[in-house]
Amino acid sequence: AQSVAQPEDQVNVAEGNPLTVKCTYSVSGNPYLFWYVQYPNRGLQFLLKYITGDNLVKGSYGFEAEFNKSQTSFHLKKPSALVSDSALYFCAVRGRGNNRLAFGKGNQVVVIP
Amino acid sequence: GAGVSQTPSNKVTEKGKYVELRCDPISGHTALYWYRQSLGQGPEFLIYFQGTGAADDSGLPNDRFFAVRPEGSVSTLKIQRTERGDSAVYLCASSFSSLSTDTQYFGPGTRLTVL
Numbered sequence: 001a002q003s004v005a006q007p008e009d010q011v012n013v014a015e016g017n018p019l020t021v022k023c024t025y026s027v028s029g030n031p032y033l034f035w036y037v038q039y040p041n042r043g044l045q046f047l048l049k050y051i052t053g054d055n056l057v058k059g060s061y062g063f064e065a066e067f068n069k070s071q072t073s074f075h076l077k078k079p080s081a082l083v084s085d086s087a088l089y090f091c092a093v094r095g096r097g098n099n100r101l102a103f104g105k106g107n108q109v110v111v112i113p
Numbered sequence: 114g115a116g117v118s119q120t121p122s123n124k125v126t127e128k129g130k131y132v133e134l135r136c137d138p139i140s141g142h143t144a145l146y147w148y149r150q151s152l153g154q155g156p157e158f159l160i161y162f163q164g165t166g167a168a169d170d171s172g173l174p175n176d177r178f179f180a181v182r183p184e185g186s187v188s189t190l191k192i193q194r195t196e197r198g199d200s201a202v203y204l205c206a207s208s209f210s211s212l213s214t215d216t217q218y219f220g221p222g223t224r225l226t227v228l
Binding site: 004032034036041042043044045046049051090092094095096097098099100101102103104105106 | 117119144146148153154155156157158161168169172204206211213214216217218219220221222
């Protein structure tokens with residue numbers, strides 16, 4: 001079985017401050033981890049993924065995420081948040097040989113001007 | 114290039130009716146996935162196609178749900194005898210191959226409302 005936990009329902013951050021969205025996962029074997037962003041009435045947009053190698057992954061729009069195997073975490077980060085980053089963020093995991101993505105429930109990010 | 118497209122964007126139907134939802138994947142992508150997203154939840158896997166065949170349909174909730182991909186490109190999700198609990202956003206995704214490392218790219222979804 002594979003699963004993701006996103007413990008916070010909503011993350012509020014002031015514009016210009018660092019943004020962190022937390023994600024922990026459970027999967028058999030090595031995980032493949034993904035972050036997606038969803039704007040209102042739109043589909044999920046891919047931000048970044050971890051497959052192997054460097055634990056720090058850089059993605060679109062200045063986002064990055066750090067894979068931590070011992071803590072089974074893959075937190076999403078952005079050094080300086082923009083108002084336009086306000087959206088719903090989903091973490092997802094996929095085990096090796098498994099074709100389906102398992103998603104967390106999502107985190108609503110609100111960036112306050 | 115063009116992304117994944119889904120039609121219709123919205124579908125309102127009455128309980129007991131039959132509906133079809135269409136997905137047009139990114140050109141050249143061999144793998145196609147259907148997910149269902151209920152309000153306040155993350156997407157949940159329904160079915161996965163590699164080429165024309167359904168390689169994994171274990172996420173379909175019951176036998177009222179069926180999907181096809183006859184030519185290995187466009188897919189149609191079919192729901193018979195719709196129930197109010199089927200109301201959700203149905204998302205389609207495609208990837209270049211079926212490798213677990215491949216990124217799945219999502220369409221905008223079809224919002225299904227069953228009255």
